Amino acid sequence: MIFTRFRTPAVRILVTLSMMTAVAACGGDSSDNLTGAGVGSSFTATLTGGSAGSYSGISSAVPSAGLFSIGMATTDGKFAIAFTRNGLGPAVGTYPLGTNPDAGFTARMNINSGQIFYSSTSGTLTITSASSTEIQGSFAFTGTVTSGTGAVSNVTGSFTAACPLGC
Numbered sequence: 189m190i191f192t193r194f195r196t197p198a199v200r201i202l203v204t205l206s207m208m209t210a211v212a213a214c215g216g217d218s219s220d221n222l223t224g225a226g227v228g229s230s231f232t233a234t235l236t237g238g239s240a241g242s243y244s245g246i247s248s249a250v251p252s253a254g255l256f257s258i259g260m261a262t263t264d265g266k267f268a269i270a271f272t273r274n275g276l277g278p279a280v281g282t283y284p285l286g287t288n289p290d291a292g293f294t295a296r297m298n299i300n301s302g303q304i305f306y307s308s309t310s311g312t313l314t315i316t317s318a319s320s321t322e323i324q325g326s327f328a329f330t331g332t333v334t335s336g337t338g339a340v341s342n343v344t345g346s347f348t349a350a351c352p353l354g355c
Contacts, residue, residue, distance in 0.1 A: 309331065330342055
């Protein structure tokens, strides 16, 4: 898999965000297995504080190289979030969102096509439904700027992520 070349978690997350942006740019139709658009693939996110705004687009979930990621991106590539954890796909439940992918999930957010990056410091990711083809849930977290300029952002939203490689 592609992630075997990228050893550090920061690089893996950046690659995940890049892949999500590329998938979003490709779009999809009802028979598209890459984006999972035929299964159900969408998200909404609202940011308050730094980079305030509302976003929506497509999402997908992928296991790779011992990691499980749920990625979301707008079709114009100006916004993306990746939730990543070590291990397999999650079961229904609530997981901490912070800085340790062994204890729960981490979140990385990309605003304005990579001009500003945020990382989660606290929050939760709730999985409400999980199958081999799709994961649904919601999230709420606080993110701090790790690259670029901006204030702390509070992020809330929900998603239905297709699993084109299986969850």
